Structures are given as C-alpha cells and as structure tokens.
Amino acid sequence: MTKPVKIGLVQMSMMADPAENAARAERAIEQAVAQGARVVCLPELFLTRYFCQVESAEVFDLAEPIPGPTTERFCRAAQRVGAALIVPIFERRASGVYHNSAVVIDRQGRIAGHYRKMHIPDDPAYYEKYYFAPGDLGFLAVSVEGLRVGVLICWDQWFPEAARLTAAAGADILFYPTAIGWHPDERHEHGDEQRDAWITVQRGHAVANGVFVAAVNRVGFEAPPQGPQRGLQFWGSSFAAGPLGAVIAEAPTDAEAVVVVEIDPGRIEAVRRGWPFWRDRRIDAYGPITNRWGDGPAGR
C-alpha cells in the first residue's frame, strides 16, 4: 500500500544567465534530496527571468525541444541524486509552435510525463499568449516514488476544472510550478488579498478533490528588460496543503527556500471516506461546463 513520501519545493530567484539558474537549481535539488525529498519540483520557467513581461521575438531563442539540453541535464541529475524531478521547460515544438511545459523525470533519469500548460494568461506584464500555444496533451498524472503526481502550471491554478480532471486521472498531489507576483503599484492596496486568493483557491482544490497540492513559486523583484512596465515582485509563498486544505508547509514571501515536507497519500483514502464527494458528483448535469458562458435558457 501507500507510505509517506517527502517532497521538495524549490523556491528560487532567477539570475540573468540560464546556465547559472540551472546550476543553482541542481544545488537546490541536492539540498532537498539531502533532507529526504523523493520528488522535487522547480518553479515555472526556472531557467530564465520571467521574460513574458514584454513581447519580444528574440526571446524564442531561449526555447528548446523536449527532450533537449535541459531535460538531458536534469535526467542526469535525477539519476545522480536518485529522486524524481518536476522540471519546467520553455518548449520549442516546431518553428512558431512553443509551449510552457514541464516534464516529470523519474529517478532512473527517464522522462515519465510531459505536460503542456493548458490555461495561458495574458495580462499586463504576463504576456504569455504571445509566447505559448495552449497545451494539447490534456491533464497529466504519473506515478513516481510511490506517489501519483499531477502537474499543472501557474494560471492553471485558478481553474477548478484543471484540478478536477488531474485528480480524476488519479493524482495524489497537484504540483503547480508558478511565476506569480505583485505589480509594485498594486501591492500596497491589493497585495495581501491577491496572495490570499491565490492560496485559497488552491487549498479549495485540495478540499474539493481530496488531494494534496503544492505550489512552487519564484521570488524576488525582476525589472522588465524594456518598455514601460514597472517590473514584478514575485511573492514566493510556495506551500503545500493536505487533502482537507490545511497548509502543512510554507516558504517566505521574500527569500529563496528549499521546503521539504512529508505527505502521506494514504491520508487521501481516509479523507475521501469521511467526505465522499466523488461518489455524489452529478455527472448527468455537468455537460454545460463545456459552454463558454450560460446554460441555455438560464444564461443572460
């Protein structure tokens, strides 16, 4: 049966040089594994500063195929440390076809799963629709180290459907590699409410689905490379929550951190026996979920 597994959340600040970020990520992975982590997750687009603050065609030079140099490097790292990794990649699939992706690498150094971000944001300083085609691989859950691991990326975390479908694929835990922060001029008035909403909606997914969740964010201020933007203050706050939504580990808002926390997938069975939501879903009535808005005559 299931047994407890330690997971590692790597909250990083990104430097200008991708090679330096890769090396720092490897060191953080080693730290997490030294503390017992069997599955270690890196933040979204960890190789680079958050380039989506502006739209620039040159940025596509940063993309790489899967498999490619970065997956090969981290496949070797996974084998060396003997742990599974969740590694986000700016994926070049073809000329003009790019994705915001992540791979799950097992301890043997094999790519066990490949996820392409399904929900792509586009807001001031988060111009992701310019860079990334929406994912077309659907929702992912793969087994590594005795855990069934679901991977979603950042903006996906606001969509209950993504959590539901990943949990329905058998995930014990939803990992959310993330790059989210404050606009400096909004932080004072709205910052706490925004961060709290972000934590709350993910804790809500844990409760509704009876699964663990783990969000892994970057941290620190990143000035935009050009243009009128004022930069982004990434809010860290990487955290894990249990299947009743309780936060079981949390990183600071303002510093790098390697968080290692034990989770017990056996807890899921107990929680779902106590509150058997999956039994009572009204699958006969959920068809209009695939409408953009409205429900036939009830829509306004």
Place this chain on the structure above:
Amino acid sequence: MTKPVKIGLVQMSMMADPAENAARAERAIEQAVAQGARVVCLPELFLTRYFCQVESAEVFDLAEPIPGPTTERFCRAAQRVGAALIVPIFERRASGVYHNSAVVIDRQGRIAGHYRKMHIPDDPAYYEKYYFAPGDLGFLAVSVEGLRVGVLICWDQWFPEAARLTAAAGADILFYPTAIGWHPDERHEHGDEQRDAWITVQRGHAVANGVFVAAVNRVGFEAPPQGPQRGLQFWGSSFAAGPLGAVIAEAPTDAEAVVVVEIDPGRIEAVRRGWPFWRDRRIDAYGPITNRWGDGPAGR
C-alpha cells in the same frame, strides 16, 4: 448599472415545533430588513430539527408542496417587509418523491425561482439519500433587488461544478442555506480543520468564479430523536465572502445571529477584468468532467 445591496443571513437554532421556527424566522427577517437587507436567506430545512440524523418514514409527514403553506406564509412575509427571501422547503412533489429545495421569493411575494438540491449526501447522521431525490431542475440564478441570486444547498458547496454552473447562469452571489455541524466525538480532534475546509472551499468558489458567496448555517446542538447517534453540534459560522475570496462578514460558532452586509455586484466586473479566468477556460478540454472517474487511458 449595478449598485450596492445589503443581504441578510439568518443563523438560527431550531426548536421542536415547526410553527415556532417559522415565527422565529419571520422575526429574524424583520430584523434583517430593519437593518437594510434587501435579500434575506434562511438556513436549510429551517422549519424543523435536522431530521436526517435518522431514517424514519413518519418524517415524510413534514414535507409540503411548492407552492404550499410555508411558501404562502413567506410570500406574504416578503410582501409585508418588502424584501426578497430565500426560503428552504422540505418539498413533497408526489407520493414517494421528495426534495430538499429552496425558493426565491421577490418583494412582491411571488416565487421567482425554485431550486432542488442537486448533490445529496449520505453519511452517518446525515442520511439525506433516504429522504431526498436528487434535484432535476438544474442550477439556478434569478434576479431580485438588483442582484442576480444563485441558490445552492449545503452539500452542493463542496462541488466546484455547481458553483461554476450557477455562476455561468449569471449569478452575482451564491447563497448556500446549510445544516452542517460536528459529530461530538470528532470535534476535539478534527473540528477546526473541518470547519476551515468548509469555509475554504466556498471562498475558493468565490475566487475561481469572481462571485460573492454567502453560507447560512444553523447553530446549536440537536440530539437525535432515536437510535445510537450522539447528535450533531451545528457550527454556525455563517459568512459572506467577496469575489477575491475575502470574508466580509461572519457569525459566531455558538449563537444565533442576523448578519447584514452590503455587497456591490459592480465589484465583480473589476475583479474579472483584473483576473480574467472566464476568458481562458479550456472548454475544448473539459468534456471528461462528465466521467465519474478517470479520463480514458490516464485513469487508474
């Protein structure tokens, strides 16, 4: 355009006598309206003690049609106080066909909407599947007093699909008449976590959909009428939250309360412009939501 509206949440303890509960509910409605409430919501099955602690065929005597004596009484009350009401009813639809329902009554005293609880629980001391057929009217949003009001009932609150479909029907606010409490022998160890999960999942619905939510619970200990059960300690905690999930009003865990709070449906537009989740839903990929479990080959 929209303007702020005060809503009233009536947190009650139920007596043995339905007539007494009806009279007490009317007085609470009058209090809420005196404080400016334009839409007042009563708790689930407010006419009676929570009879679902046991299965007993005699209990069906308590059910009544819609329209029926209780809706007629509260239609007159709505007209008298000049406010809209959300009134839960143990509905007798036909011999052998009963529902856990609620009606929305407008200030003119007309039934403006009728909802039948879609998700029916069945857990120790919450034997609702014995009493209630699952709802077949779908999800509801109706306009009263300048608010588009969605109504869901208790167990519905754990299902993101119910919140999503009610919001997609145009609801500005999701009202959840409720009857939830602690098993006395679980309260010490799990009580805080259970109550927190209940609040969190509903705040999560507010965030994910950019809507207000309002939960209206009963409060106080109810011994079971018979059998080996140990009774239920209903945890009150009725609350309202805004479209970023922040709690804007909250009742105590251990006392009756009439909570009146102003909500501004215009806030929804601002919140959804800031975080435009509705734009990015992957309606092409949500079809498997209508599966019980699994997603084809990814299911385990």
